[in-house]
Amino acid sequence: xxxxxxxxxxxxxGAGGIGIIRMSGPQALAHLQTVFRPLxxxxxxxxxxFYYGRVVHPEKNQILDEVLAVFMAxxxxxTREDVVEIHCHGNFLVLQSILELLLSLGVRLADxxxxxxxxxxxGRIDLTQAEAVIDILSARTRKGMDMALDQLGGGxxxxxxxxxxxxxxxxxxxxxxxxxxxxxxxxxxYESLAEQVNSDVLAxxxxxxxxxxEGKIFRDGIxxxxxxxPNVGKSSLLNTLLQEERALVTAIPGTTRDTIEEYxxxxxxxxxxVDTAGIRKGGDEVEELGIERARxxxxxxxxxxxxxxxxxxVQEEDRQLFITVKDKPLLLLANKCDLKKDRALPDSFVxxxxxxxxxxxxxxxxxxxxxxxxxxxxxVVGGREQWQEEGCAPNVRHKAALVQARxxxxxxxxxxxxxATSDLLAIDLQDCLGELDAIVGITTxxxxxxVIFEQFCLGK
Ligand SMILES: Nc1nc2c(ncn2[C@@H]2O[C@H](COP(=O)(O)OP(=O)(O)OP(=O)(O)O)[C@@H](O)[C@H]2O)c(=O)[nH]1
Ligand SMILES: [Mg+2]
Numbered sequence: 503x504x505x506x507x508x509x510x511x512x513x514x515x516g517a518g519g520i521g522i523i524r525m526s527g528p529q530a531l532a533h534l535q536t537v538f539r540p541l542x543x544x545x546x547x548x549x550x551x552f553y554y555g556r557v558v559h560p561e562k563n564q565i566l567d568e569v570l571a572v573f574m575a576x577x578x579x580x581t582r583e584d585v586v587e588i589h590c591h592g593n594f595l596v597l598q599s600i601l602e603l604l605l606s607l608g609v610r611l612a613d614x615x616x617x618x619x620x621x622x623x624x625g626r627i628d629l630t631q632a633e634a635v636i637d638i639l640s641a642r643t644r645k646g647m648d649m650a651l652d653q654l655g656g657g658x659x660x661x662x663x664x665x666x667x668x669x670x671x672x673x674x675x676x677x678x679x680x681x682x683x684x685x686x687x688x689x690x691x692y693e694s695l696a697e698q699v700n701s702d703v704l705a706x707x708x709x710x711x712x713x714x715x716e717g718k719i720f721r722d723g724i725x726x727x728x729x730x731x732p733n734v735g736k737s738s739l740l741n742t743l744l745q746e747e748r749a750l751v752t753a754i755p756g757t758t759r760d761t762i763e764e765y766x767x768x769x770x771x772x773x774x775x776v777d778t779a780g781i782r783k784g785g786d787e788v789e790e791l792g793i794e795r796a797r798x799x800x801x802x803x804x805x806x807x808x809x810x811x812x813x814x815x816v817q818e819e820d821r822q823l824f825i826t827v828k829d830k831p832l833l834l835l836a837n838k839c840d841l842k843k844d845r846a847l848p849d850s851f852v853x854x855x856x857x858x859x860x861x862x863x864x865x866x867x868x869x870x871x872x873x874x875x876x877x878x879x880x881x882v883v884g885g886r887e888q889w890q891e892e893g894c895a896p897n898v899r900h901k902a903a904l905v906q907a908r909x910x911x912x913x914x915x916x917x918x919x920x921x922a923t924s925d926l927l928a929i930d931l932q933d934c935l936g937e938l939d940a941i942v943g944i945t946t947x948x949x950x951x952x953v954i955f956e957q958f959c960l961g962k
Contacts, residue, residue, distance in 0.1 A: 507533065508612040509604045511597045512961035518592030523600055524961060525609060526617055530586040531573050533607050536560055537600070538571050538588070549575035557588065557600050566603065567596045581617050582624035615958025619951070622943060629943025629954070630658045633897060636957050637721060645770025646720050652893040661710060661894060662938050665907075668702035669935045676931060679924035690927075696918040699911055703934065707908045710896055714904065716883070717895020723765075723772030724882050727799045729827055730809035731819055732756050732780030735837040738865035739809070740764070740777040743875075749777050756785060759792040761799050769879045776803070781823055797826075805881060806832040807874075810851075812862065813841035821853060828854045833861060833877055840864040896941075899954070903937040910934035 507527030513520070525533065531547060540555035547553070550572065557566040567590040579585040590596050605611060613619075615636075622632040630653055637650035652658075672695060679689040728736040732755030740749050740762065749762050762777040776799045779792030800806060806827050810820055834851060839862040850859045861877055863870035896904060910933035917927050939945040 506610045507608075508616055509601060509609045510612040510617075510961035511594075511601055512587075513592060513597070514959075515594050516592075517594075520589050521592040521594070521597045523588045523590070523597060523604070524580075524612075524617060525586040525588075525604060526579070526581040526583045526612075526620060527609075528584060529609070530584040531575075533604055533609060534571060534573060534586045534588070536607060537566075537603055538569070540571075547573045549573060550578075552589075557590065557603070559603055566599050567591055577624075577626075580626075581620035582626045583620060612961065613955070614960050615955035615962055618958060618962055619955045627654075628656070628659045629946055629951075630662070630900070630941060631656060632943070633899075633954060634658075635962065636954075637897075639959065639962065641721075642723065642765060642772035643720070643767045643770045646772060649717060649720060649893050649895045653895070657894050658896060658900070659942055661706065662941050665703055665706050666935060666938050666942075668698065669931055669938070672698065673928065673931050673935070676924050676927045680928060683924070690918075690924065692918045692921050696915050699915045699918065703911045704908065704915070707904055707911060710894070711901065711904050711908065713894050714896040714898075714901040717897070719882055720770055720772075721895055721897065723774060724804040725774045725776065725799075725802060726805045726807060726878060727776040727778060727796075727803040728807045728809060729778060729796065729800060729823070730780060730837075731811070731817070731823060732782050734780065734809045734811040734814075735865045736780065736809055737762075737777050739807070739835075739837065739863070740775060742865045742868055742871060743775060755780060755782070756789055759788050761792070761795045768875050771879065771882065773878070782819065800827055800830065803830060805878065806830045807835055807878075808832050809835045809837050810860075811838055812836040813838045816851065816853075824853045828856065831881060832858075833874075833881060834858040835874065836860050836862050837865050839869060840867045899950075900941050903941045907934045907937035910937065 505528070507525060507529040509523060509525040512522045512524045535547070537557050537560065538553075538555055539558050540553045542553070545553050545555070552570045552572050554570055557569050558564065559566060570589040572587050572589075574585045576582055576584050588600060590600060618632050618635050621627050622629060634650050634653035638647065638654060641647040641650050675690060675695065682689065728739055730736050733753070737749035737751050737758050741747055741751065743766055744764055748764060750757055756779070758777060758779050760779065764775055766773045766775050778796035778799055779789060781793050781796055785793065808824060808827060810816055834853070848860060850857050852858075861870060861874050863874055910930050914927060914930035914934060917930055936945060940950075
């Protein structure tokens with residue numbers, strides 16, 4: 503157990519209704535009793551009960567704030583140690599002065615993520631659940647949040663643990679064979695064991711790998727950039743998607759000079775949407791710089807929305823600009839369709855030799871926007887919508903280990919097919935198991951743990 507008592511401000515900096523200081527460790531209650539003067543003189547600090555009172559500097563006798571304090575006795579706490587929370591007014595100066603008072607009593611300032619690390623080290627949660635806490639804090643959409651909650655609830659842990667259990671059973675069989683190498687009867691039923699590797703190990707591993715691929719979209723989101731000639735209506739589309747007047751819109755070509763980025767939720771996908779300066783030749787110096795930035799955004803984008811002006815028709819400049827983005831995943835938009843009511847619009851258009859479907863929209867009059875969102879969603883998720891129901895999403899670290907585990911499982915199956923010796927089978931089994939153990943945190947090196955918990959903010 504951690505001999506230190508640690509503390510940190512757990513609420514974000516800035517003003518708020520309340521601010522919370524959290525303390526964990528063997529001296530938490532003693533320190534609370536030193537600084538807290540409860541209104542009720544007979545306060546017994548029952549576990550998990552709130553008490554009203556004041557935090558008073560014991561030497562200066564100065565009142566630091568009026569607070570609610572709660573003591574939570576181990577082990578039913580976030581860290582499984584004794585935990586204290588002091589709920590004061592959400593003023594950073596107040597929070598800081600109380601924290602400093604605690605530090606002056608010998609409490610150590612917690613590292614980022616240390617409370618959650620303790621929860622993991624003390625066995626309350628596994629490593630995937632600890633990582634879920636980071637995802638919960640950073641989720642940008644409800645869908646991302648649901649995935650993180652599923653993981654916090656042990657969703658990923660239980661899926662990985664099921665595979666581990668199957669491997670442990672197989673290992674038992676193989677180990678018996680190692681112990682009795684000279685037995686006449688075949689201890690290992692190679693064929694059925696190979697089948698078991700397929701159904702209980704490889705199939706669920708493949709599924710988790712697919713989920714990692716798709717989960718990445720919902721966790722990290724995608725970057726979509728709006729590209730087109732000046733005045734086609736790019737900034738109007740940004741504003742319409744955000745439902746706010748974020749970017750300046752004028753009839754003067756060359757209005758947008760810098761890139762403007764905002765976040766959007768498209769059916770659960772966090773989308774970073776970027777409006778760019780209309781790309782043309784012969785602009786002034788500022789416009790040139792804006793165009794350079796636009797090009798950088800295009801390079802990094804997961805999807806380009808290439809916008810044409812339906813009223814003006816396709817110009818040679820449109821074609822030339824299109825050539826510069828043609829290799830990116832893209833959607834072709836014809837904006838200002840409200841101005842072309844009288845003339846039929848084509849359903850597709852050939853640009854740079856590609857026959858592309860056209861999405862007709864009016865950014866100004868909010869037409870075709872739902873279809874556009876649907877198309878953006880489809881172009882990133884593809885036909886894999888069924889997955890969404892499951893809510894499990896292994897992250898990059900998990901994925902790397904899952905790939906290794908799958909390779910080991912394939913070697914194991916090949917070994918069974920050629921009836922390899924038990925010693926060799928045992929090696930592949932152990933490799934596969936080792937990777938899964940690392941995912942849930944049974945065998946995870948200190949460096950990896952450091953990398954994970956460094957991502958946390960202070961006080962979590
Ligand atoms: N009728 C009509 N006008 C539109 C539509 N979308 C944009 N406009 C008008 O087109 C003009 C240019 O719009 P912007 O959104 O500023 O175009 P932009 O592509 O961002 O232009 P730059 O920033 O100069 O590259 C403005 O006068 C808009 O009101 C539309 O759907 N229909
Ligand atoms: Mg603009």
